[in-house]
Structure formats: structure tokens, C-alpha cells
Amino acid sequence: MAASRSLAALTLLAAFDSRRMAMRLVLWRRAWIEFGGRSFFGSYAVDDDGLVTVKTPLGSKATQLGGSSAISIARRLLKELAADGHARAAPG
Numbered sequence: 001m002a003a004s005r006s007l008a009a010l011t012l013l014a015a016f017d018s019r020r021m022a023m024r025l026v027l028w029r030r031a032w033i034e035f036g037g038r039s040f041f042g043s044y045a046v047d048d049d050g051l052v053t054v055k056t057p058l059g060s061k062a063t064q065l066g067g068s069s070a071i072s073i074a075r076r077l078l079k080e081l082a083a084d085g086h087a088r089a090a091p092g
Contacts, residue, residue: 059086
């Protein structure tokens with residue numbers, strides 16, 4: 001069970017970057033937050049241009065990396081998605 005969680009936490013996705021006409025590898029990581037007494041989960045990635053994207057089954061948000069860490073930005077975006085109803089709470 002722990003191994004499957006580890007595999008689910010890091011998902012690799014090969015994406016085509018039409019600007020560079022080359023394949024690139026995008027590493028998606030898991031992010032989670034506590035909000036309103038519930039836990040919310042999503043995936044986030046940082047592209048070559050410093051754009052942090054957070055995805056949930058119900059929506060996505062993105063912003064530039066700036067001076068904060070990628071995980072800090074991902075958690076903030078995930079909180080915004082949860083507040084807007086675009087993230088599902090974890091069961092339990």
C-alpha cells in the first residue's frame with residue numbers, strides 16, 4: 001500500500017512543448033492542505049518558465065513561481081481552489 005501511495009505521489013508526464021519543438025518531462029507532485037476542518041489534495045508542477053500549475057479533478061490554477069517555494073505556492077493555489085469549490089475533500 002505504501003509503495004502505491006509513493007507511485008501516486010509522483011507522476012511523470014511527457015508533454016510536447018510546441019515552442020521548442022521537443023519533448024520534455026514534467027514532474028507532477030502531490031500537495032495537500034487542511035481547510036475548513038477538511039483535507040484537500042491536488043497535484044502540482046513547475047514548468048521551465050517558473051509557472052506553477054495546480055490541478056484537481058474539479059479545476060486548475062496557475063501562477064508564476066516568484067520568490068516563494070513551489071510547494072508554498074501550490075498550497076496557496078490549492079486553498080483558493082478549495083475555497084471556490086474546485087477541489088474535493090479527502091474522504092474520512
